[in-house]
Amino acid sequence: MTSALAILKETFGYDAFRGAQSEIIDHVIAGGDALVLMPTGGGKSLCYQVPALARQQAGHGTAIVVSPLIALMHDQVGALHELGVQAAFLNSTLSMEEANDVERRLLRGELSLLYAAPERVSTPRFLSLLDTLHRERKLSLFAIDEAHCVSQWGHDFRPEYRALAVFHERFPGVPRIALTATADDTTRADIVQHLQLEEARQFVSSFDRPNIRYTIAEKKDATLQLLRFIEREHAGEAGIVYCQSRKRVEEIAELLCKEGMDALPYHAGLDAEVRQRHQDRFLREDGVVMTATIAFGMGIDKPDVRFVAHLDLPKNIEGYYQETGRAGRDGLPSDAWMAYGLQDVVNQRRMIDESPAAEEFKQVLRGKLDALLALAEATDCRRVRLLAYFGEASQPCGNCDNCLSPPPIWDGTEAARMLLSTIYRVQQANGLHFGAGHLMDILRGKATDKVKQFGHERLSTFGIGAHFSEQQLRGVLRQLIATGALAVDASAYSTLHLTAESRAVLKGERQVLLRESVSQPAGRSRTRERGARATPAVAQALDAGGQQRFAALKSWRAEVAKAHNLPAYVIFHDATLAAIAALDPRSLRELEGVSGIGAKKLETHGPAVLDVLQAVAD
Known part of the structure; x- marks a missing residue:
């Protein structure tokens, strides 16, 4: 992994991998297929970017990255350019001349990574390009981002992802890495089946986001x-x-x-x-x-x-x-x-x-x-x-x-039985079903015009739940529907009717425990003047001088980002600016050790950063 660590430090400006990154990267560099489940913010992109650079250095050519969104491709390629990595994208925002230029660079082996949408990847023209690269052994790996899109059980199903099985069928020997932040067992099985990753090693990181x-x-x-x-x-x-x-x-x-x-x-x-x-x-x-x-x-x-x-x-x-x-x-x-x-x-x-x-x-x-x-x-x-x-x-x-x-918990079993009994009696009396509001009116003894119209004030359950608030009864109804003890008739104005599960509650065989109503959940209170811009949390620990340097660096970063048409965090993350502000370096050698500053960013932005800090000091 020496080469991977060197790439991480030299290109990305970080000293060590996090969590399972090292193991994943080692596996893919060695030519293995992988399915990676890693939470958002866990560093999934490094899991294919570092192997792409390492395998290219070993003579394996360009990595193809399948990405579902044009805006995401643009920002990721822009971020790689900031790091000095030769990357490009092929999508509908390019003119024919620009697209042809990208294809020529691809065939000449000038690109480390090429981003493309799943719709483009499966076209005959693109597959022909990949065939040429494969014959010449210039395909380093395939990365399939947002891999849950391949599953009909996932929440972002994209049928075009199903065609990506072509990577396995048409380009044997080229490692594939599929990545997602979200997949239960059913979705995971779908990813494996439709992308033909049966032999792939699965890396499942903790889904916990403790922050x-x-x-x-x-x-x-x-x-x-x-x-x-x-x-x-x-x-x-x-x-x-x-x-x-x-x-x-x-x-x-x-x-x-x-x-x-x-x-x-x-x-x-x-x-x-x-x-x-x-x-x-x-x-x-x-x-x-x-x-x-x-x-x-x-x-x-x-x-x-x-x-x-x-x-x-x-x-x-x-x-x-x-x-x-x-x-x-x-x-x-x-x-x-x-x-x-x-x-x-x-x-x-x-x-x-x-x-x-x-x-x-x-x-x-x-x-x-x-x-x-x-x-x-x-x-x-x-x-x-x-x-x-x-x-x-x-x-x-x-x-x-x-x-x-x-x-606080309260026992809503009595209220649940009263509600279910009311639904049963209403249906028996009129052969009709009614919505939640009307049923609660009956139970609480409210003789509304609708209650009188159907004679529901004569029901035995009329008024027997007057001691329950409407809010309490709504909570009971919510849980009964949630647990299947009540059903919603979509074709009849969201009326409610009993189910097979209702019997256990009516007979007292199932308890209904609910949380008491609370108007405002507990939480941090950090009242600020309306519309005021917040100081990022990473900078809040800085002293007055550090805060001043941080603000100046943010202002400079905003100008650079605007000039490059990139999000500000692509230039430097807030954490990197805060670290610079705290260190207050006076030379490029001092600046070099800050996390998030690789060789290219040091060369490109280092002198300007020092100028900003000097201007604050003056």
Whole structure:
């Protein structure tokens, strides 16, 4: 591994590999196939970039990297250029002349890495190029990023990924490495099958992201709850807010802007140019909040996203984990916050039931949703539940809402039996099913016009649950639906009806334990002036002089990044700027030892960094 370590230090500016990186890189350099599951921010890209450079030095040619997003390709290639690595991409943003030039460079062996989308890789023209390289032994490896896209059970299924089995069939002897941050056992098996990685060695890192605090709040006024969360915890910091609908995305972005935040909408209904402009601003500017549907996020490498908030329930734990994992890639404290309520359960159940998919597929979707609902309803450690889903045992984390402020538990079995009895009696009386609001009115003894219209004030259950609050009953209904003891009829205005599972609750064979309603989950309180830009956590420990140097370096970095049309973190991460500010070097030799500064960056940016520091000192 001497050559790999030398590449890591010389090119990337780091002294040591992290976690399983060393073992993975050694395996791929030696020509082995690999399936790598590593959490977001764990350093997956190094697992193919270092082997690509090492194998090229050994005469094996160019690495082909399959990447699903144009914007991601652009930034990754730009970052490699900053490191002095010869890399390029082939995608629709290039003119025919530019694409032809990239192909000529590829055939001449001038590129260390070439990035391309899965749609392009499987075209006859591209495969012909690969055939030529293979004959001349100029293919070093294939890297398949976001490999979960190959699975129909994954949350980002891309049919084009299925064609990537061609690497195994057509180019024997060329090592393949498939990488993803999210895959349960079912998705993992799909990746192995469809990419023909049966003989590949699997590397599964811990899914734990200890710097992320998981909080799931009971949804009351979700918009107000979101505003309080951002203002109290993350004013002036970068974040992502996920919503289910495009309309909701637009509304929340507008609201956040009115509250003095720098917020932008992102969804598939926006013009492509607008989406690109908004994504560029999010990546390149400080403190921007992106309000988005799940159309946004795959491959986002921005390290200083301090929070990810969900205003609607995702479809499954993989989606939730992938989306929350976009927070805190730099390893610093970050938040995953979600507001969750009865309507979320109803909506997700309805979407599955109304889907035109086969029943077998729906059953898998229901199982995945059930696991997420169990996480949302949990009264024990969120992280233990989350990691257990991916087959990883753990201990209570002490850094989720349930660990920090254990919720009071109440026995909702009586209320559950009353609700189920009411549903049974209503159906017996009228042959009809009704929604949650009407059923709660009956149980709480509210003689509304609708209750009187159907004569439901004469039911034996009318008013017997008056001592329960509407909030308590909503919690009971939420859990009954979540556990399958109640079903939502999607074709009849989300009405509720009994299931085979209802019997155990009605007969008192199953207990219903719920968390008591809490208006605001516990958390850090870091109130700041509205709209103020936050000092990055890595710089907060610096003294006054260090803070001044850090601010000057950030300003300089922003100018360089703008000139290069790259995100600022591609030039230097905040952690590297903070280390420079703390060291206050006076020579290139002193600067050379800072983590994140390789030979090329030292040569390119070193003199300018010293000039900035000297200007502060003067």
